[in-house]
Amino acid sequence: MASAIPTTMKAMVFDESGQVSVKEHPVPTIADNEILVKNIAISQNPSEWKFIDYKLGKPGSVLGADFSGIVVKTGKNVRGGPKVGDHVAGIVHGGDVPDKGAYAEYVKADPELVWIVPKDTFSHEQAAAYGIAFWTAVQALYNPKHLGLVEPPEKVAKPEWVLVYGGSSACGLSAIQLAQLSGYKVVTTASTRNHALLKSFGADVTIDYREPDLVSKIKEATGDSVKYGADMIADDETKKITVQAIGPSGGKVVGLNPMQSTEVDRKDVVFSNTLLSTVHGHPISLGPMHIPAAPQDRAVMVAFLKKLPQLVRDGAVKPLPIKLWEGGFDGILAGLQYGREGKVSAEKIVYRLD
Known part of the structure; x- marks a missing residue:
């Protein structure tokens, strides 16, 4: 050949x-x-x-x-x-x-x-x-420096709530089915027209992102116990909502905008940004932004990719x-x-x- x-x-x-x-x-x-x-x-x-x-x-x-x-x-x-x-x-x-x-x-x-x-x-x-969408969800959910969730095929011992803001994006759909596969409960936001699709990917609760008092709706649906948040839209307003939706015991939130500040107005919430380019294992430049090599990010992704064929073969991810x-x-x-x-x-x- x-x-x-x-x-x-x-x-x-x-x-x-x-x-x-x-x-x-x-x-x-x-x-x-x-x-x-x-x-x-x-x-x-x-x-x-x-x-x-x-x-x-x-x-x-x-x-x-x-x-x-x-x-x-x-x-x-x-x-x-x-x-x-x-x-x-x-x-x-x-x-x-x-x-x-x-x-x-x-x-x-x-x-x-x-x-x-x-x-x-x-x-x-x-x-x-x-590609990028699914792999970004993997990095956001499972890398220890971000949400650090339990990786499939293992499942979390006790189901906890994960908020996926922007569930109808490719990253959001990927995150929903991965979190569900790991045994977490998923609340997600998207247009009402996409709610059936989101539920077919494993979402437990779907809420229209245009709802007034969206944070209150999320808290009500989850018993105010969201522990993890993944902001798949990653603008200032969606970041604010995702952080506010975390329950009173605190938690972690990950976003997708490397230019966004990691500062939040809650001391009990840890916020990080993820950028998939770090999995390549060497420094990368994106215009004025220089991204150093991150061997841990590469190692986490390489390990997950070895599991992916079996997950696909089993129909665990679709x-x-x-x-x-x-x-x-x-x-x-x-x-x-x-x-x-x-x-x-x-x-x-x-x-x-x-």
Whole structure:
């Protein structure tokens, strides 16, 4: 299979002005500890259009993070992990260097930061959607420096309440089913039209985020005993609500905005922000923000990814709702604009590349 790998490929590449377009681009050369994947499907996150709008992409680099495809080559030091022919899905840090980025026909990846998709389970489209959103929920819920919940397949000894603010986002849906899988009770906020979906993912209580006295409604529904909060919207107002909803015994809250202050107006609530980029295990720059290497974050994620195939095989976690955007590479700019306009709700946009 390796002999059939071309030297160039289609990819969504940044130019000097910070915009992206489909160009012929070199197929990445892998190191001894890397794998090369032929992409079948990729999925979209807000980070893609933000990389463009905020001028974060470096000229000549490839856009995109989430991918699903077939391993076509492995480095000589890759042992006991993915092998040629395996269906894998994972993430890369696109927009930074020329030979990484998921919006391409081929992507090189860290074999520890992909998971092998069991046969007859997730499609490539479904697996691609299990990228940044799902992994961010894993990091927010299970990393000890954030909520530090009990990881599946283990369950918490005594059910405790977890608030997921923004449950219809891909991160929110992921957090709901993970928390439920770990034995916690979940109260979540979203538009009423999405409540049935949220309950199908494991939410015990769903409340419309537009409700007046939202904090009081959350406290009433949970007996004022919320111990953990995950703010999947991460603006100042949602942070405030999530912190206020924690019960009188205190607790932990995690947000998704690394630019947001960790200060809160309650001494009995510990607040932290999570950023998935830290799982890559090396320093990363996002515009003016420099993110140091975080070996613990990588270790937590690598350990969880080893469990994920069995969770999928058992049906313990199920696919996120997807919207297959037509056109492959030619449809990406329109899909990004759809996301930029705030039209994505309770679904992941996915593109098929083959």
